[in-house]
Amino acid sequence: MRTKISIAAVRGEFFRQIEAVSNQSLLACNQCGKCSAGCPVASSMDILPNQVIRFAQLGIEDVLDSQMIWACAACMNCVAHCPKGIDLPRVMEALRLAAMHKKGDRLTINQVSVETLGEVPQLAIIGGFRKYSA
Numbered sequence: 313m314r315t316k317i318s319i320a321a322v323r324g325e326f327f328r329q330i331e332a333v334s335n336q337s338l339l340a341c342n343q344c345g346k347c348s349a350g351c352p353v354a355s356s357m358d359i360l361p362n363q364v365i366r367f368a369q370l371g372i373e374d375v376l377d378s379q380m381i382w383a384c385a386a387c388m389n390c391v392a393h394c395p396k397g398i399d400l401p402r403v404m405e406a407l408r409l410a411a412m413h414k415k416g417d418r419l420t421i422n423q424v425s426v427e428t429l430g431e432v433p434q435l436a437i438i439g440g441f442r443k444y445s446a
Contacts, residue, residue, distance in 0.1 A: 327371045333406035340396045341365045347390035353383050376411040
């Protein structure tokens with residue numbers, strides 16, 4: 313598969329959205345790979361953490377289909393190893409939000425059964441509606 317890269321994509325809406333939501337400077341990453349070296353789940357994922365950043369830097373929205381953005385455990389190992397201080401879990405969360413927005417995944421209280429509401433911890437329900445509701 314060929315990917316066409318243009319200045320419009322690199323500085324486009326997707327790039328700006330991820331930077332704004334994550335409050336991180338994607339272009340600060342110089343692709344040293346220390347985040348990937350320290351990531352406990354990187355060996356089982358389709359792309360490495362530094363590659364996720366590179367896709368986002370280039371404005372390539374295909375990164376939203378990656379398993380890595382969902383597998384990030386936010387363990388902060390990448391942040392501890394990053395010489396630029398990039399908070400990669402924040403970028404991953406911004407990418408997850410963009411993926412959910414793109415796919416139209418929304419959850420309303422009417423979609424959750426009463427039994428589920430009784431079984432699931434209240435904090436998980438509140439967090440879920442903050443994350444998944446419109």
